[in-house]
Amino acid sequence: MSAQRVFVARLAGCLVFDPVGDRVGKVRDVVVVYREGGSPRVVGLVVEIPGKRRVFVSITRITSIGAGQVITTGLINVRRFEPRAGEVRVIAEILGRQVRFRDGSGTATIEDIAITQAPSGLWNVTQLFVRRPKTSASPFAKGATQFTTWAEVQEADASAGDPQSAEQLIATYADLKPADLAISLLELPEERRVEVAAELPDERLADALEEMQEQDQVELLRALDDERVADVLDQMQPDDAADLIAQLPEDDREHLLQLMQPEEAEDVRMLLNYAPNSAGGLMTTEPVIMSADATVAEALALIRREELAPALAAAVFLTLPPYEPPTGRFLGVVHYQRMLRHPPHERLGALVDQGLEAVHVDASIAEVSRTLASYNLVSVPVVDDGDRLVGVVTIDDILDHLLPDDWRSRDEEDAALKRSAAAHTGSINIVGNQAARSGSAGIRR
Incomplete structure (x- = not known):
């Protein structure tokens, strides 16, 4: 590796490749350890690999950093990263911290950190890019910025309520x-x-x-x-x-x-x-509701709103007034795809899906799931005893309840991740259970 200086905030998001050019993942953070009498030393990177898992890649496994990319030796341990004692993540824990200048000239906030490769091949923190407190009351004013070294500052005890302290991390x-x-x-x-x-x-x-x-x-x-x-x-x-x-x-x-x-x-x-496991307990109360006299053009204008979830934008629900849940009598559903096949002036009442029936608010998860599966839907209307539309159940609502409670956890995905990483990264040697049997398990560095 050639000697160079890299700023950590710019390193975040850079692609990581193996020696033959296959993509490994993305850089999410840099891990350092503090040293007495010297600046922190870089021990590795936090890399997000396929499967959204964040793993540790030792700095000794990095052959090149620069030009918007990182090259590794190809050996990756896919166990989820957990900081060890003494390890600190630069982006997650250092950027945004307050420091005090040792010469008594005041305080500043760390906005970026430069790491530089020493002749030995190791990487150390060498410079800080900091911002001084602003001196003007103008809301557009910003404090002066400057470069400094780790030796010239000491970390201050910033209060947890300091709004500046999390600004840099939120930006990443x-x-x-x-x-x-x-x-x-x-x-x-x-x-x-x-x-x-x-x-x-x-x-x-x-x-x-x-x-x-x-x-x-x-x-x-x-x-x-x-x-x-x-x-x-x-x-x-x-x-x-x-x-x-x-x-x-x-x-x-x-x-x-x-x-x-x-x-x-x-x-x-x-x-x-409503009972948590009923259609009423699963539904959302914010579907797109319109009258049967509304036109295709008016419906398309509503469902193209950016804030509308894709599952809710897949259909428009027609009712009698009022048009807020609980509505007037439910009339039917018009699917987005069908609207695209008709002219803008066509009335929605003529495009209703006659084969789809709503589910009752007390319907079970099993019944709602069968309706979604039988009609290949991403949402199903929910009505009360008066046949009024009270909401819709979307496919993601059903999946949240059908999947195990800990489905968002990454801890049970090792086997799948190893297969996924091998499929996506070709020549990468994944260290996992097989490596454990060969005596290399437990070696993170």
């Missing part, structure tokens, strides 16, 4: 999908996780919470103040918010409902009235 999460964001949050140390969650926008945190197990949801929300929790619940899908609130004690449940927006709280209250 900007391109993550909700499921990946949820995994990234859960991998953070508890204090750091709460700090980042406190600074995430309400909608972004809501998206991540929807991808977590209910126990993880509750533990994270308990660390936030009640008003913030209510704001996040307002941004969640009503069925997900209801599932979360149902895990709380009765007093806490009612208190949060009182703090939520009245319209959002009303939907959640309605869902809480």
